[in-house]
Amino acid sequence: MREFLxxxxxxxxxxxxxxxxxxxxxxxxxxxLLVNFALPEQxxxxxxxxxxxxxxxxxxxxxxxxxxxxxxFLQSEAEAREVVxxxxxxxxIVFRGDRDNPGITILHxxxxxxxxxxxxxxxxxxxxxxxxxxxxxxxxxxVILRPxxxxxxxxxxxxxxxxxxxxxxxxxxxxxxxxxxxxxxGSIKAYRVSPRGAWLYIWSKSLAMVLISVVYALIIxxxxxGLNLQWGxxxxxxxxxxxxxxxxxxxxxxWFDTLSEFIFPMVGVFAVIGLPAISYLMPxxxxxxxxxxxxxxxxxxxxxxxxxTGKTGFLLPLLITLVLETVVISLLTRWAVEKRLMREGx
Amino acid sequence: xLARILSxxxxxxxxxxxxxxxxxxxxxxxxxxVAMRLFLPSVEQLDMTFAIDQSVPAEIxxxxxxxxxxxxxxxxxxxxxxxxxxxxxxxxxxENGRYFVLLEGNESSAIQDLxxxxxxxxxxxxxxxxxxxxxxxxxxxxxxxxxxxxxxCGAIGGLAIGLSIVNDRETRxxxxxxxxxxxxxxxxxxxxxxxxxxxxxxxxAVAAIIMGGTAIDYGRLTVAVLAxxxxxxxxxxxxxxxxxxxxxxxxxxxxxFIITQGIPVAAxxxxxxxxxxxxxxxxYWAFESLRRxxxxxxxxxxxxxxxxxxxxxxxxxxxxxxxxxxxxxG
Numbered sequence: 001m002r003e004f005l006x007x008x009x010x011x012x013x014x015x016x017x018x019x020x021x022x023x024x025x026x027x028x029x030x031x032x033l034l035v036n037f038a039l040p041e042q043x044x045x046x047x048x049x050x051x052x053x054x055x056x057x058x059x060x061x062x063x064x065x066x067x068x069x070x071x072x073f074l075q076s077e078a079e080a081r082e083v084v085x086x087x088x089x090x091x092x093i094v095f096r097g098d099r100d101n102p103g104i105t106i107l108h109x110x111x112x113x114x115x116x117x118x119x120x121x122x123x124x125x126x127x128x129x130x131x132x133x134x135x136x137x138x139x140x141x142x143v144i145l146r147p148x149x150x151x152x153x154x155x156x157x158x159x160x161x162x163x164x165x166x167x168x169x170x171x172x173x174x175x176x177x178x179x180x181x182x183x184x185x186g187s188i189k190a191y192r193v194s195p196r197g198a199w200l201y202i203w204s205k206s207l208a209m210v211l212i213s214v215v216y217a218l219i220i221x222x223x224x225x226g227l228n229l230q231w232g233x234x235x236x237x238x239x240x241x242x243x244x245x246x247x248x249x250x251x252x253x254x255w256f257d258t259l260s261e262f263i264f265p266m267v268g269v270f271a272v273i274g275l276p277a278i279s280y281l282m283p284x285x286x287x288x289x290x291x292x293x294x295x296x297x298x299x300x301x302x303x304x305x306x307x308x309t310g311k312t313g314f315l316l317p318l319l320i321t322l323v324l325e326t327v328v329i330s331l332l333t334r335w336a337v338e339k340r341l342m343r344e345g346x
Numbered sequence: 347x348l349a350r351i352l353s354x355x356x357x358x359x360x361x362x363x364x365x366x367x368x369x370x371x372x373x374x375x376x377x378x379x380v381a382m383r384l385f386l387p388s389v390e391q392l393d394m395t396f397a398i399d400q401s402v403p404a405e406i407x408x409x410x411x412x413x414x415x416x417x418x419x420x421x422x423x424x425x426x427x428x429x430x431x432x433x434x435x436x437x438x439x440x441e442n443g444r445y446f447v448l449l450e451g452n453e454s455s456a457i458q459d460l461x462x463x464x465x466x467x468x469x470x471x472x473x474x475x476x477x478x479x480x481x482x483x484x485x486x487x488x489x490x491x492x493x494x495x496x497x498x499c500g501a502i503g504g505l506a507i508g509l510s511i512v513n514d515r516e517t518r519x520x521x522x523x524x525x526x527x528x529x530x531x532x533x534x535x536x537x538x539x540x541x542x543x544x545x546x547x548x549x550x551a552v553a554a555i556i557m558g559g560t561a562i563d564y565g566r567l568t569v570a571v572l573a574x575x576x577x578x579x580x581x582x583x584x585x586x587x588x589x590x591x592x593x594x595x596x597x598x599x600x601x602x603f604i605i606t607q608g609i610p611v612a613a614x615x616x617x618x619x620x621x622x623x624x625x626x627x628x629x630y631w632a633f634e635s636l637r638r639x640x641x642x643x644x645x646x647x648x649x650x651x652x653x654x655x656x657x658x659x660x661x662x663x664x665x666x667x668x669x670x671x672x673x674x675x676g
Contacts, residue, residue, distance in 0.1 A: 040620060122468075127463075138466055140466060145449065259596060296432075309452050
């Protein structure tokens with residue numbers, strides 16, 4: 001144990017000397033400024049919808065203008081065509097005719113999934129019945145499991161995303177630095193002849209990186225969310241995911257000789273790990289391949305911890321999955337470290 | 347002068363070959379582009395998902411399938427469990443002649459309203475005649491992936507320049523350059539030329555892979571990438587100035603990548619009225635040029651290209667005396 005603590009202390013010291021703490025302070029302050037001051041409280045991800053009301057009596061505009069805002073309404077069909085033509089995320093809906101002979105035209109880009117346009121068409125039919133006051137038989141009722149839920153502001157809701165893409169990926173990048181530094185300085189050769197073994201090497205470095213990631217998470221979280229948080233669950237989730245990604249970083253770094261070589265695959269891993277951001281920004285769309293990436297449950301799990309909706313029982317399965325993944329990766333990492341770092345010739 | 351520049355280029359090529367950097371630099375963006383190309387169709391055609399239980403009549407379920415992907419569960423408990431998962435999937439069940447749309451409460455308003463509107467629509471028929479007019483355009487997601495990959499290619503060029511300068515610092519080659527007639531400008535041109543030519547070639551290649559060969563105006567894209575190459579030189583110079591070894595380089599890379607990748611992402615996310623916050627960053631203008639070429643081809647890129655080009659040139663001009671002083675070059 002004492003040997004492990006000595007190694008951990010040594011790895012933390014090397015991290016300090018390499019400026020890791022300065023980097024997380026700099027990045028952390030940047031993230032806090034971004035969340036607290038740069039990102040808007042409200043933002044819409046998706047298509048911009050415009051409406052043209054050519055109906056007799058302007059039935060649509062008088063009903064919907066207050067809800068949608070005047071900016072959503074265009075004056076003519078020609079203007080709508082121009083907007084859809086020039087704005088690649090725009091679609092326009094033209095209402096025409098009267099109560100007896102209504103018509104709706106959807107002007108769209110063509111890249112929307114057909115089912116989404118079908119759903120839009122259904123919604124427009126019902127909207128027409130409502131705005132024209134034609135009356136219809138509603139066959140459904142909404143049952144909201146947690147009706148008092150408050151949605152967090154857009155800026156704050158980006159925090160779990162930043163944690164998933166930034167904080168837990170820190171160990172992945174930084175552990176490689178320690179490995180390549182020891183290779184370059186030759187201290188790995190001295191380690192090889194010591195009786196400490198691969199596990200101590202892996203765990204001391206990994207734990208050092210987890211500690212740095214946790215400090216990074218705290219630098220970002222406290223000034224943005226405050227102290228009112230389930231800290232135990234939060235830190236456990238950040239620490240475990242960071243451990244997993246750090247071990248993955250060590251596993252990959254072991255196969256490369258220099259940091260210059262490693263940087264390119266590292267950027268590739270970052271790109272893959274970043275894919276769950278799509279699901280996070282558009283939660284109605286789900287793709288099994290994305291939800292299998294560890295950053296996916298982390299982002300949504302952190303969102304639930306930071307902005308609780310009352311979900312129960314999500315944390316334990318999440319932690320069990322992370323522990324199992326970490327066990328598998330740690331075994332692979334030990335194999336890679338034994339094969340590539342603990343033997344002469346590498 | 348040309349001989350001195352070529353000598354640096356030759357030395358750099360030898361270094362990048364030895365360290366396999368050239369191989370990774372070429373392979374990484376192309377592999378990423380091919381992988382994204384394979385992945386894109388599944389994202390572009392992502393449908394909403396509704397969960398239904400077995401109480402929903404089969405003919406209604408069949409009709410619902412024309413509006414959303416369906417996940418069928420056996421009973422109400424499973425339906426509640428499904429609705430409460432992390433994603434936004436509303437549930438539908440049928441009881442006593444009515445449909446019930448089960449929601450968690452934190453879904454977007456569109457996701458909350460659509461299932462009910464669809465169920466009502468199935469009941470009322472078609473009160474208004476609806477026509478659809480499509481422009482037949484490719485997905486925007488595809489355009490933005492292409493933009494991000496082109497930007498990444500440029501950043502990789504900058505990274506290669508920076509790592510090469512860091513190598514010169516580590517191997518003390520810079521000390522040898524300091525006592526040679528090599529000027530600062532020759533050093534920068536020598537360090538940048540191969541990386542930038544590769545970045546240009548890779549940018550065009552990844553854009554072609556993502557968008558399909560014929561869907562791009564390659565002339566405009568080439569001009570935009572050329573106009574933004576100064577930004578990548580500046581990235582490389584900042585990396586070379588701040589990092590005196592590979593270890594500090596990775597810390598600097600981490601910060602620089604947030605700027606190079608974060609600003610385009612921010613430009614996508616923040617509302618138009620906040621965009622002026624990004625105007626001081628040259629890479630915002632590079633992003634804007636690419637956005638105009640790939641997303642809104644009708645718009646001119648003259649202003650954005652000019653700002654990207656001249657602002658990055660200014661950035662380099664500010665750094666040249668610092669490099670001259672720090673590396674003691676002529």
